[in-house]
Amino acid sequence: MTESESATVDLEIIVQGTQEGKKQELRLWLRMLSTTKLISQEIRRRLRNEFGATLPQFDLMAQLYRERDGLRLGELSKRTMVTNGNVTGLVERLETDGLVLRATPDGDRRVTVAKLTARGETLFSAMAAAHEGWLRDMMADVDPAIISELWQDIGAVKSSVSNHLSGADFD
Amino acid sequence: MTESESATVDLEIIVQGTQEGKKQELRLWLRMLSTTKLISQEIRRRLRNEFGATLPQFDLMAQLYRERDGLRLGELSKRTMVTNGNVTGLVERLETDGLVLRATPDGDRRVTVAKLTARGETLFSAMAAAHEGWLRDMMADVDPAIISELWQDIGAVKSSVSNHLSGADFD
DNA sequence: GAGCAACATTTGAAATGTCAAAGGTTTGCC
DNA sequence: GGCAAACCTTTGACATTTCAAATGTTGCTC
Numbered sequence A, B: 001m002t003e004s005e006s007a008t009v010d011l012e013i014i015v016q017g018t019q020e021g022k023k024q025e026l027r028l029w030l031r032m033l034s035t036t037k038l039i040s041q042e043i044r045r046r047l048r049n050e051f052g053a054t055l056p057q058f059d060l061m062a063q064l065y066r067e068r069d070g071l072r073l074g075e076l077s078k079r080t081m082v083t084n085g086n087v088t089g090l091v092e093r094l095e096t097d098g099l100v101l102r103a104t105p106d107g108d109r110r111v112t113v114a115k116l117t118a119r120g121e122t123l124f125s126a127m128a129a130a131h132e133g134w135l136r137d138m139m140a141d142v143d144p145a146i147i148s149e150l151w152q153d154i155g156a157v158k159s160s161v162s163n164h165l166s167g168a169d170f171d
Numbered sequence C: 001g002a003g004c005a006a007c008a009t010t011t012g013a014a015a016t017g018t019c020a021a022a023g024g025t026t027t028g029c030c
Numbered sequence D: 001g002g003c004a005a006a007c008c009t010t011t012g013a014c015a016t017t018t019c020a021a022a023t024g025t026t027g028c029t030c
Helices: A003-018 A020-051 A055-066 A073-080 A084-096 A118-138 A144-162 B011-015 B024-051 B055-066 B073-080 B084-096 B118-138 B144-162
Strands: A100-103 A113-116 B100-103 B113-116
Touching: A020 A055, A020 A118, A020 B024, A020 B118, A020 B144, A055 A073, A055 A084, A055 A100, A055 A113, A055 A118, A073 A084, A073 A113, A084 A100, A113 A118, A118 B024, A144 B024, A144 B144, B024 B055, B024 B118, B055 B073, B055 B084, B055 B100, B055 B113, B055 B118, B073 B084, B073 B113, B084 B100, B113 B118
Parallel strands: none
Antiparallel strands: A100 A113, B100 B113
């Protein structure tokens, strides 16, 4: 934005501040939310149909795939943004399906570490490849430059939100 | 690394360490998802603490607030992007709390119409005002121009996604 | 006017989600 | 040594979520 445009911009800001512009954030949020829901539902449907897996299971396995030595449940909880109690159940079901193993390390018996089994790794590998393709397809009509820009700008939003949380949510 | 000091957890780890060019869409998706989760959790916490309400209840009431004559459950389902079966339970609980009323119109007895009660309208009105403020606060660090741009560009993403769904479902 | 397809909602099973409280373990400190 | 605080996970109650099947209604056709 050049300085030569500043007069126009000032006018726009005044108008925005007094009228329409008040709900920009709300409008953005609603669009983010509906878009995210739309994509989530599509991914969930495909994971189910093609792999018999759920989205939370996929998310959890993604974290374990990145840490081949396994992760403590609390760490899994943080990375997946899922509550502790929820992680317990998720891992439990994945263990029943033979995709994940649970173990308690010798050093600290408070801890449970979850780890992908060989079968889990194989399955996730296939799911991840498909998953990436689905996203490319879904966003096929969007200019790559826009995608990159969105990644940046949403990062700014995420930062701002992180700095304005009410709950005891800092470390 | 500015984000790393917050409690924000990156689901973006999946992409880490791979080549730059190829996974833009995946990278964007993961950031959208984690940001949306972050904001949702904050709003849910505040709705709970300050109004004793849940986020899906808020969403549903928002639709009814815009249509004072009420909406059929199927229409509510579409607008909130929630399945039919889910709407049944949500409306049921809201009715128990005296915030919503259910009625069957004379013309068509297949239909159930849900409508806000006076108490529901009052409560939602207060929640909506607070909700809007929370979003403004959370996004306070983001340039208004960026917010507007994001709204536009996410619209493009939503459009693209809508045109590439597998389930026969687009409008 | 009987039957059938289309429509709208509910129901039921299974999974995910939150929160708060309870259960073990470890650590630090006197 | 012993105790209390801190830590990690599980449990339990309840709300939300999906899907598929069942239920009830309407409208159309023959």
